[in-house]
Amino acid sequence: GKHEGAEWRGRRGRAGSGASSGSGSGSGGRERLEGPGAAENDPLHLKRRVGLFSGVALIVGTMIGSGIFVSPSGLIVRTGSVGASLVIWVSCGVLSLLGALAYAELGTMNTSSGAEYAYFMDAFGSLPAFLFSWVSTLVLKPSQLAIICLSFAQYAVEAFSSECEPPTLVVKVVAVLAIAVILLINCYSVTLATSVQNVFTTAKLGAVLIIICGGAYKLAEGNTQHLRDPFVGTKATFGNIATGFYTGLWAYDGWNNLNYVTEEIKNPSVNLPRSIGIGIPLVTFCYLLINISYLAVMSAAEMVESEAVAVTFGNRILGVMAWLMPLSVTVSTFGSANGTLFAAGRLCFAASREGHLLDILSYVHVRRYTPAPGLIFHSLIAVAMVMSGTIDSLIDFFSFTAWIFYGGSMLALLVMRKTKPHTPRPYKVPIIIPLIVLVISIYLIVAPIIDEPKIEYLYAATFIVAGLLFYVPFVHYGYVPAVMDTITVFLQLLLEVAPTQSMFD
Numbered sequence: 001g002k003h004e005g006a007e008w009r010g011r012r013g014r015a016g017s018g019a020s021s022g023s024g025s026g027s028g029g030r031e032r033l034e035g036p037g038a039a040e041n042d043p044l045h046l047k048r049r050v051g052l053f054s055g056v057a058l059i060v061g062t063m064i065g066s067g068i069f070v071s072p073s074g075l076i077v078r079t080g081s082v083g084a085s086l087v088i089w090v091s092c093g094v095l096s097l098l099g100a101l102a103y104a105e106l107g108t109m110n111t112s113s114g115a116e117y118a119y120f121m122d123a124f125g126s127l128p129a130f131l132f133s134w135v136s137t138l139v140l141k142p143s144q145l146a147i148i149c150l151s152f153a154q155y156a157v158e159a160f161s162s163e164c165e166p167p168t169l170v171v172k173v174v175a176v177l178a179i180a181v182i183l184l185i186n187c188y189s190v191t192l193a194t195s196v197q198n199v200f201t202t203a204k205l206g207a208v209l210i211i212i213c214g215g216a217y218k219l220a221e222g223n224t225q226h227l228r229d230p231f232v233g234t235k236a237t238f239g240n241i242a243t244g245f246y247t248g249l250w251a252y253d254g255w256n257n258l259n260y261v262t263e264e265i266k267n268p269s270v271n272l273p274r275s276i277g278i279g280i281p282l283v284t285f286c287y288l289l290i291n292i293s294y295l296a297v298m299s300a301a302e303m304v305e306s307e308a309v310a311v312t313f314g315n316r317i318l319g320v321m322a323w324l325m326p327l328s329v330t331v332s333t334f335g336s337a338n339g340t341l342f343a344a345g346r347l348c349f350a351a352s353r354e355g356h357l358l359d360i361l362s363y364v365h366v367r368r369y370t371p372a373p374g375l376i377f378h379s380l381i382a383v384a385m386v387m388s389g390t391i392d393s394l395i396d397f398f399s400f401t402a403w404i405f406y407g408g409s410m411l412a413l414l415v416m417r418k419t420k421p422h423t424p425r426p427y428k429v430p431i432i433i434p435l436i437v438l439v440i441s442i443y444l445i446v447a448p449i450i451d452e453p454k455i456e457y458l459y460a461a462t463f464i465v466a467g468l469l470f471y472v473p474f475v476h477y478g479y480v481p482a483v484m485d486t487i488t489v490f491l492q493l494l495l496e497v498a499p500t501q502s503m504f505d
């Protein structure tokens with residue numbers, strides 16, 4: 001049994017011969033367990049479908065998620081004043097734009113998908129690339145999913161509990177349910193997941209428009225009192241500013257999203273920089289206007305008090321249509337969570353296919369063609385994070401780790417200017433930009449640790465180091481414990497998944 005299993009499981013070269021001698025082996029489940037695409041010899045390749053419009057939509061649709069509906073209060077708490085929080089909102093937008101312009105050079109120079117993974121491979125080699133895929137699979141992507149689902153739950157529950165604070169346990173349970181539903185959608189079919197994404201992105205833009213128009217109306221009526229003396233109470237300490245940035249930067253996260261799909265962009269050397277140049281300023285502008293709209297309707301103190309700013313906003317301004325606000329926010333966060341799991345499944349799938357993670361994580365469901373094992377794996381970690389953390393602690397945990405890698409990409413750019421000076425760069429960013437972003441990311445990583453060391457930062461650092469311990473035996477020396485075969489075969493039968501054809505090319 002075990003040997004036969006290992007044969008149709010077929011790691012790399014072995015599977016090719018397994019497939020051609022398939023008719024003789026006579027194992028009943030064989031046909032069914034063959035990988036998708038095994039019948040056609042056409043190697044899987046991605047089509048270039050993303051033009052300028054979808055490029056901008058991909059950036060904007062990922063960036064606008066939960067942050068703008070949840071973070072404004074947190075940012076006021078951390079900065080102490082309306083003015084300082086608005087300055088941080090705009091600075092986060094500028095920082096994201098600068099970072100993304102540097103990513104535009106990286107993405108047009110190395111046009112393979114996978115963003116950081118590909119750039120680290122080019123600039124630093126296999127180990128840093130492995131560490132990135134390790135951390136993003138185990139930490140970054142699951143914490144993104146956990147944060148967005150917690151925000152979803154907060155709004156969904158708040159809608160039923162009027163202005164009083166909803167019980168934490170209920171919020172967590174709803175967040176776990178949301179993860180389960182999103183997991184089912186993504187395991188069920190790719191088409192379903194992408195249609196959910198499109199519908200929900202549209203709804204999200206609707207919510208943004210409602211808030212901005214509402215605020216503009218209130219301001220026109222002369223409700224400017226909360227915007228006077230904006231800087232009174234500012235508390236700008238070394239570490240405070242950095243964690244304030246974490247809160248704001250979460251809302252902007254996703255600015256590098258187009259770099260994950262470079263292989264699918266039409267004319268990437270033009271459309272990648274252009275989508276970045278349109279998308280990120282657009283989001284920055286929306287976020288600034290939304291913050292001002294909130295302040296046209298409530299004071300900074302009221303914003304801090306409200307657990308869900310957008311709901312309070314709706315209650316004050318939309319009258320009988322107040323239900324529209326929590327609904328649009330739940331729709332927006334749900335869509336964002338769906339997109340995040342979708343991308344996460346893809347990254348995990350790619351890295352494990354390269355032999356950097358467990359084989360089973362790169363397998364695909366035999367009839368539904370979805371990377372179910374990777375999706376389930378991410379969701380389980382996200383559930384653990386939801387149960388153990390709060391939105392704010394998770395955001396700090398996430399941003400700390402993410403900025404280590406964003407800073408790493410800046411370093412990769414600078415290194416490659418030296419080591420690969422002659423590689424064509426269709427888009428070349430002024431060298432000062434990655435330098436600035438590198439310095440800021442070092443500040444963002446170091447300042448919160450010095451200012452107020454938190455256990456989350458230690459967890460994150462431990463995770464990265466733990467990756468090293470795995471790298472040496474399992475990736476560098478390619479050691480596979482014998483029991484892994486049994487586990488893989490068991491999971492394959494349980495989940496009905498198989499390796500993809502492209503794996504053997």
Ligand code: ARG
Nearest residue numbers: 063065066067251253254340
């Ligand atoms: N900026 C989004 C929000 O405010 C989160 C995006 C998560 N990041 C990602 N790459 N999917 O909710």
